[in-house]
Amino acid sequence: MASTKGIAAGLVKNIMKYIVEGGGFDRLLEKVSIVSAGEGRCLAEMVVEDKHLNRGGSMHGGFTALLVDTITTVALMTDGKGVPGVSVNMNINYLKPAFPGEEILIDAKTKRVGKTMAFLDVDVKKKVSGDLIATGSHVKFIG
């Protein structure tokens, strides 16, 4: 479950640890585990908890956005250039709610890394059923 592909597993674990332990907003991802990463891709997992919810009792769309932002950035960092880039655009579609106790997967892929722009896509889904919770794209400037 904790294997990584493409680049050394330890390296990606370290990237995630570095991000989460900085004391900034990414501290809220402390429960996210990297399942595999490398060659522009990053698959992560976590269990939805009460602290991730909106007032309606399902996973907060703002938390989903944090997952999209950070896990796509980790995916980008496993690509050749190894840079995090700067966000230009993030777009998220919300397909289905997720509830406390549910295991979810965050599957981020680099679609293109050009000279100045990088394009990433992500699916957030339920681990057991495979049902999509959200799909998103993230455009970053890396020039």
Next chain:
Amino acid sequence: MASTKGIAAGLVKNIMKYIVEGGGFDRLLEKVSIVSAGEGRCLAEMVVEDKHLNRGGSMHGGFTALLVDTITTVALMTDGKGVPGVSVNMNINYLKPAFPGEEILIDAKTKRVGKTMAFLDVDVKKKVSGDLIATGSHVKFIG
């Protein structure tokens, strides 16, 4: 600075208090103040702190997304129907970084409330210079 328009100031303050004190992900907005609200609009403000940052030292794009999500939802709740709705799509453009200590404004407007869909726009900007940090839109299902 703390006046509200359209609906009673106290009511909007209460909505925000209710959202933030629920113990869910919106607890991270505890430093956000409502400047004015009513008739489908909500203007809020806060000061960027270390805990809102990414590893690059500027306000995290995921935190911006949380602001966009929640403040547009408060704006929607001041509209006639008074419902929070369910997120369908959120799109955010990142124009300029914000840094610790900077005062920022989050200005959310309802563009349309139909029978089943609501459309909201938001500008996130620096209070002193007026420079845009981010612009975004949020589509919610309210049927």
Next chain:
Amino acid sequence: MASTKGIAAGLVKNIMKYIVEGGGFDRLLEKVSIVSAGEGRCLAEMVVEDKHLNRGGSMHGGFTALLVDTITTVALMTDGKGVPGVSVNMNINYLKPAFPGEEILIDAKTKRVGKTMAFLDVDVKKKVSGDLIATGSHVKFIG
């Protein structure tokens, strides 16, 4: 090249013919061929011509948007409900330019069809190299 899966080939050809021959804006897709379609998916192809270009000499982003809009709608119509729906949001990322004479593929997939909302994704790519020209998502109301 002209086989369809999931529903009868002739039916999808007829849908496309019906759309293009209506005299509306879809007449501009007269050179698009359906490669395969069914079960919420539609794969189409065409060759870029001068009339599809912007002033810079590459395929116009507005034409790409037309491809995204219409081919995702055909994909949706091959799903169980068979309805075209009404557009709520369309988001497109532009990854690489396409030039006159290039064969391109438009690959649209239904990600979810709920009671009231449908979510579709699309890749527009070069047939020979597989390079992505654009990726997009389309949210439609089908209630």
Next chain:
Amino acid sequence: MASTKGIAAGLVKNIMKYIVEGGGFDRLLEKVSIVSAGEGRCLAEMVVEDKHLNRGGSMHGGFTALLVDTITTVALMTDGKGVPGVSVNMNINYLKPAFPGEEILIDAKTKRVGKTMAFLDVDVKKKVSGDLIATGSHVKFIG
């Protein structure tokens, strides 16, 4: 009605004429008139005709996307740098249908022009009622 601000009226008319008469996809905007333009802004108008419709009888979302793409680009060209840029992301929300015979306004504004990226917003609305048909954003690379 045909006055322009910021830069010479004749110049913007010429830009639009240059774009439309190139024989490319922008030829489909031949009925669009520039109302005013300059300082990063462009206001245009047109009357919806049968050839702009989808099969449902309202203005085609792909045509709306063409309006968004091109009119924001003209707005950008009236800004200081005078360059059209290259599309990176386009996002459109569809609020209300428009019907044949209706006069519509396309109001595009430059939100930021940085060293490498430009951000534009647009409202498409009904001239008589002011009702919004669509709102959109367009991110362009201008480096």
